[in-house]
Each structure stands twice: as C-alpha cells, then as structure tokens.
Amino acid sequence: MSHELATLFGAGLVYLVSLFLIAYATDRGYLPDKWASHPLTYTLSIGVYATSWTYYGSVGYAAHNGLLFLTIYIGATLAFVLSPVLLRPMLKLSREYQLTSLADMLAFRYRSQAVGVLVTLFMLLGTLPYIALQVRAVTESLRVLSNEVPPNTIALVFCATLILFGVLFGTRHISPRDKHRGLVVAIAFESLVKLVVLLMIGGYALFGVFGGLGGLDNWLQRHPEALDALYAPVNQSPWFALVFLSFAAAFLLPRQFHMIFAENLDPRGLRTATWALPAFLLLLNLPIPVILWAGQQMALGINPDYYVLGITISHGPTWLSLLAFIGGLSAASAMVIVTSIALASMTLNHLLLPASYPDPEMNLYRWILWGRRLMIGLIIMAGYGFYAGLQHSQSLVELGLISFVAVAQFLPGVVGLLYWRRATRAGFITGLLGGIAVWSALLLAPLLHSSGVLITDMGIPQLVAASGLNKWAFATFTTLIVNGGLFLLVSLITRQSPGEIDAARACCAETTVPLSGVVAASSPAEFRAGLAGTLGAEMANREVDQALNDLGMRPNEHRTTELRRLRERIERNLSGLLGPQLAHIIVTRRLELDSEAKTALADSVRYVEDRLEASRSQLKGLSVELDNLRRLHRQILQDLPLGVCATDNHGKIVLWNLALEVMTGVEARHMIGTDLNQLPHPWDGLMAGFARTAEDHIYRMEVAVAGKPRWYNLHKSAYADPGIEGAGFSRPGVVMLIEDLTDLGTLEAELEHNNRLASVGRLAAGVAHEIGNPVTGIASLAQNLRHEDDPEVMRQSIEDIIDQTRRISDILGTLKSFSRGSRHLQQREAFTLREIVEESVHLLRLTHEHDGIRFDASCPDEVALTGNRQQLSQVLVNLLSNAADASKSGDRVDLLARATDNQVVIEVMDQGQGIPEELQETIFEPFYTTKPTGKGTGLGLSLAFKILEDHNGSLRIDSQPGIGTRVIVTLPIEETEQPYESLAHH
Amino acid sequence: MRPPRFPISKEVAVILGALLLLLFVSPVTDWWAGAGLYWATPYGLWLLVILGAVLIHRRSDADEP
16 A cells, blocks of 8 residues: 555645644634643653654664664653753753853853854754755655655755744744744644654554554564564663763754753743653653564565554555654654754854844844844755755664764763863863864764765774774764863863853852943943944844843943943843854943952842852752851841941942831832932931941931931941952941931920920919919009099009010010920020020929029020020929929029030039939939829929930939939030031921 | 752752663663563663652752752
8 A cells, every 4th residue: 555645745735734823823822822831842842852763763773773772762861850950050041141052052151252153063064964864754754655756846845844934933033032932832743743643653553463462472472583682782882872872962952952941931841841751752662662573573675764654554544654654744844943943043143143244224133033034944955955965875863873973072061061160162172173073084974975975984984893882882982082081181271261261150150259340331321322333223222121121120220230230131132132252242342341340249249149049949058057047137137127228348238128118218129239329318418428427326317308307316337348259348338227216206205395385384373473463563553544644654654564564475475485395406596595594493483383492593694505495494494393392492492504615514403302312313214203193294304304415415413312402414515516407407 | 947948859860860870871781681571671660760750850849940
C-alpha cells in the first residue's frame, strides 16, 4: 500500500495551516490565555528537542546501536534534573539582562563583540546540517509513503511555509519582554502531536503486530538476539559521550535556548519542566524498541530510520500512516521554525547590526523587525541548500550528532559564565577556536568528503580507529579536552577587563557591590537627548519611557542613584533589542559615566539589601542567622514610633522609617538617595538645618505643616563607618530622631489654659470687690452731679469719675491680659521684667483671699526680656499665689528680682511653714497639691517649671520647714537665637 | 526568626543528578544491561529519577528565580 504524493502533500498542507490557525487564535486571544502560560504548555514547547531524529531516527539508531538511542534523552533528563544549578541561574540571567540567545549570554559575560560573532558563526555552521536533516526527513518520509521520489519543489514549498510561519508568528514582537504566545502554543501542539502519534504507532506495533505484551514476550523469547542487540552497546565507549553531548544540547542548541529562556512566560514553568520534560521524553521513547522489533518481525526491507512509517504503510490502516507522516512533519517543522527564529535574532544582533548599523533617522524598530524576518528566510533557505548539496548517505542521527558535538563546544564557556569568575574573554575565545578546529577536522571534514566537497578525508578515519574509541566518543573527548584545556590555561594567564569583571560578578550572582560610577546626565530628559543621536528621537523617547515605567520612576527624577539605575535598565532593555554588546557600547558612549565618583552609602545599602532579599533563599548556615539579625534590626528601626532618618557621608538619605513616612507623608522609596536639601517643604529646612547646626538636640521646635502648627523634638548623632564595600567612607553619617510632640503639646496647652482660667476664677472675687469700690464711688459722684451747679465742682466730679473708670479699665485689662495667654511659645514679644512683676503683684493684690498678706516687690528698671509675656506672668502669679497660700495673715511675701550679666534671677520668698524635704521633688509633678480640695489644681508649679524650661530658664526651691520657702527663678536676658523660628510662620 | 524556605533544593538536585549518572553512566549499567532483565528495565530506572525530580519540584515551591 502506498499514498499518492498529492494526498500526502495535501495532508501536510492542511496540518501546517492548522498550525497557523492555532498560533493565530492564541495571538488574537481566541484561545484562553492560561493555556499559553500553563507550565505544561511550556514543557511541551521545550519538547521541540525531539525532532525528526527522535521521531524517525531513534528506531534506526536502535537497530544499529541498541539502547544507545536512549542516551540522547538521558542526557537531557540530567540537564533538567540539574536545573536548580544550571538552567535556573541561566533563566534568571536571561530574564534579568534580557539575553535572548546563547551568543547574547556569552557576549555579555565576556564583554566582547568578537565572542558574539564567533558564537553566532559557529552556531550557524553547526546547526545548518541539523536543519538540512529535517528537510531530508520530510522528503524521505514522502518517498517511503508514496514509493516515488518527491520533486525538490515539495522541499521548497515546505521551507517556504516554515519561513512564512516564522515571519508571522516568530517576529510579532521585537522586545524579549513580549513573548510569542502563538508560537509557544503551536510548538507545544506539535510536541503533543508527535507524542500521541508515536504512542499510537507503538500501540499498533504492540497490539497490531505482536498481539499484545504476551505476543511480544514470546517473540523476544524466540529471538533472544534482538534483546542482546538492544543491551550490548550500553557499556561501549559512545555511551558516556552521547549522554554528555545530549546533556549539553538540551539547553545549548539554539531552539532549546530559545524555548527554555527567551520564550519563558513564567519562571515557575521551569520547575514543572524539571520532571515533565523527562517524562515527555520517556513516553516518546517507550515505543521505539517495540516499533523496531515490529519492523524486524515484519521484515520491512527499508531503512530502519523509517520503520515508523513502514509498519503503518504495510499493514496498518490508511489513516494511521497519514498520521505517522503528520507526526514526522510536525517534529521537523517545529525544529526548523524555532531554530530559524533563534538564529535570526542571533545573526542580526551579532553579525548584521555591528557590521552595518542603520542611520538613526530610520525607524530602528522596523529595521530590526524586517532584519529578523529576512534572516529567518535566509537561514531556512541555507538549510535547504545544505540539504540539496549533501549526499544522502549519512543517517539522520549522524547529522544530528555533528550538531550536538558543535554546541557542546560552548559548554566550557557556559560553566565559566555561571561558576568561574576568573574566566577571561581570551580564554573563552581561544578554547572555542581550538574546539572548532578539532570539530571541523574530525566531523565536518569527513562529512564534506563523503558529500564530495572535499577530495581527501585527511586520514581522520584511520586516526579514530587507532584511538580504539567510537567516532563520537573520540570527537567529543578530543574537542572538549582541547577546548576546556585552552580555556583554563589562557584564562589563568590573562587578565580580565573592568567590564568583564562587572559582568562576571553579575553572572556568578555572588557579589553585593553596587553599580559603580555616576551618570553625567542629570535628568531623564538628558538621557533622551543623549540616546537620540544613535537611536533616533522616537526610539530614544520610547526606551527612556519604558525604562522609567519598568522602574516606577518619575519623569523628573534627579537622584544620582536612580539615574544610575535608569541607565542600567536602558542598557538591559536595549540588550534585548540589539544584543548586549551593542547596547553596552551605545549606552557607554551616549550616557557617559564618571567611574571615579565614589558610590554613596545610600546606593550601597539599597543594593546590598536588594541583593540579600533576592537571594535570601540561597543563604545557608551563619549567613541565614546574620540575615535574620539584619532583618530584625531593620524592622525595629522601621517600626520605631519615632521618625528615624539617617544620612551618609555625602548627606544622602540612607534610612527613612515608617514613622517618618507617616509624619511627612513621603514614602521612603522616593527619599532614599536624596539629599536633605531636596526634601519637600518644610522638611528640607527643618532637617537640613538641624543636620548643619552644632546643636545635637532641639526641643519643641514648632513647624507649620500644611498650614497648621506642629511641634517636634529633634535629636541627632554621628555614626561611624559601617565598612560596606564600595561605600568610600571618609567621615561619618548622621542619624536623626524626630519626635512629634503635637498631641502632647496640645494637651499641655489645654492644661495651661485651664490652670489660667482657674486662677482667673480664684481672682474673680477679689476683682469684683476691687471693681465694686470705684463703681460705688462713680455712683456717688453721679448722684451728686444731679444736684451740683458749680462748674468747677462738676468738672472735678467728672475727673474723679474718669479716674475711677480708668482704674476699672486697668483692673479688667490686667485680668484680660492674664486670662487670654497665648498657647504658643513662639508668640514672643519684648517686654521689661518690671512690667510682668508689677502685673503679677497687682493681680495678687486684687484678690481678697490674701487680704492679710503683704506683697513686697523689688525689681530693677529696664531689664528687657524676650519671650511669651503671658506665660511668664502666669509663672509669677502661680509662685506668688503659692507663697500667699502658704502664709498666715500678717506674713509678708517678697519678690526680689535682680539682673546679672546674662540672666535675671527672681526670688519669691514666704514666711510659711516650708516644704518637707521628701516633698520637694514631688510638688513638681502635675496634679500634686498639698492644698485643701477645691483650692488648688496641682498644675501651677509643674506648668511654671515647663514654661521656664521652654524659655531656657530654670526653677528651684530652697525651703526650710518652719522658716519659709524661697523659690528661685532664672531666665536668660537674651535668649539663644532660634534657628528655625521662621518655620513657624510658613 | 523564620527559617529559610527549602534551602536544599540545589543539593537534592545534584544528588539526583548523581543518582542518574550512577544508574546510567557507571558500572551499575553492567547490572541492568547484562543480567537479562526485562527490556523495559532502563525505562523503569529512568522513571525512578523522574519521580525524584517530581519530589524536588514539590519542595522547591519558593525557590524561584
């Protein structure tokens, strides 16, 4: 039985169209988004590893080499089992620095365009035979199924269709941040198709050919040589070499790198792939021995590479043979599509762009897009050319293994990239060139010789035979010994450039050194202008906007730390578009860096903390304990109910805790790295001023915040160099504590006010009496006036009335002045000491509570004070009142005031019973009183103490029980200038 | 202080990789390749390694890049 070529062509075309539809439906959102992002979809897309080599070639390889075919999948299983130490760091690196290909990654690590060029060229050379292999598998499968030699047109149509697919669905986005979901789903679908079809064919072989497991066992018992042939090669030399090669190929082949890293939608998918991909490969290979034995049992008489087709075409149903063809087509097309997309990006970034960078006036995005499309076409057609030029004598596996040995040459460089910081560019290039030379001699030259391109085999077969090793084992070990040896040796004797050192730190993820240098540009606008010269204005604007958006940064950002981060982000984003080396060159030239500038502690602290947070799960032992301790200390500072702000030696903010965020309404993320002078008003003046002043403590600082007065205590202290690497400390930073007293101050002001009102109440009776006398006098004078005709007497009476009313006014004015007292210390005025002494004594004399007490005041003239007049007057009233309360009728209360050079001393003395020594401290406590209930509030002395403290004065008591009490008040004549007085009026 | 979450997934992965090499690239292969075992024995050993990988997967939930 055979199929018409047209039927097969039609079936193939229908399948490829359905592939287009699946990709299109995914991209347009017709298929659920969760399908594309599902870890199993990701795993199946990595199943692109299994090409026509697996689908057809495994049976052929098993026929000649027994279980050796399994090595190709056991090595891949090893790579995925080791993903926590191999693939996961690479994925992290790829995502963090937007590295879309192996050439990108190696060029980034070794900081060399030459590395990118070399890797790309060798990858192209090593992969073209592999693409040719897929084309050949499709045409051979057509030949087997149709018994006709298919015209080259079919291969060309196949290639053209794949070019169209790659262009449509593999270049929809040019930035690696945007994944090709349609492509991922389509490739996953292809993996599913080849798995299901191969399992169906295996099922047919088992049940259709052998009649079930029992039949197979019986056949094996009758043919023990089949089982022997399967197991015999296990201990032969190629076994280990092939495991090793497939281990490297599983993540280094362009298509593998592209699907594992570049198209990864969610890093968690890799965790699932750790077990799911080996399971997929196991299922894919399970039917291989059964299909082989079925083919042998049926004596098909065709190349075992095509037993998959042969057993279905001989006895199976027609639909199964068509499905078998579709499965093979699926395996081949997936490989060609993904490989061409991956190589196109690599070729563009490392060959085309460096060779002919477009005019900045052009739309660079479009240039890149069309460049990649062109490259996809050229690469697939080059694969076709390779197919057309090669003799068909090589087996599928042989062509595949040549590619495997080629990509294994990148393994030393990748291991160095991940785990050897000392590895150098010169070492990598030398090692790779050595490996390429040996690979070309051992594998490429014989291939070209067998195809007639070379006229001599250069004695390679004899050399391999003399080694006693299999060709693949010999080629693998020889190339890697030369490559690895040169890599090691040259790396050890050469030095790294500064760029390499930075890249090595980034790749090995072991450093906590922050980004060095300061960007010359001082704003994002200057970034745009700088980049426009190379990228064009439109692209420069888009890239700067994108980077600002990525970092959640404001367009007017000016902090040097943040601008350094912005520069780094732009370089990473450009790396995804243009390749890491070109991006590095553009950013280095257009956004110049002052590399001599010292890194501020603010940068170091933030960088170290970010790194520690990001790699916390990797810490072990003592490091974990230290990190826990760090977090504890940080949390304590964060949760402290006082505002904490620390600045480094450059005056940049290093710490801004939660209480300060609440107090100021400004988030820490906007403050870290900022200069104190750049804080929003009024905090700039308050904190920068405090940092400058020699005072370490400022109490009850009044600040107008949002138009309302608030009060703060400020404290500061210098702290020593914490020894963070790269901080460049020469002098200490400053830590400031800000205590919000507003609530407490309000409460105290209320108490003070109430105390004053209580005093007014106590004075009221005396005041009423004092006012009553002149009122009575006025009434008498007024009555007399009704009967008085003498103008002189009338005039005198009127004068007397006016005197009496003036006396009343004076009394009321004094009372009003006392009761109205300001709540705010900063409502200061200049006055003389005599004014408040006389006012206070006058008030006390008004009250008849102290009628029997004599008040004597002695005060020098012209002693000027500055402060809150009402508050200081209240102090004297409280002290005189207390003295009078403690006195008996007939006693004298003396107030003696005197001025020294810089202060005023006021003594209030009574002749009362004195204060017991044990009470001399207690009486300053609020609400403590020795007076009868209802007579005192217990606030007078404590408020007097506080008011004097606010005026930088003092109060002390000298009392001798039985003799009397002397209260001594001191006040500075000229107070220290208040540095932030102006803040109260903003 | 909280203990670190699943800090040993890398070590487990390396141990599992070593197990795979032991089963498939060491003298142990003499046992399963030369003892006349059932033809699917290598697949069974392979499955054993995959089950180990499933265990790593379940333990390393929080250890993501």
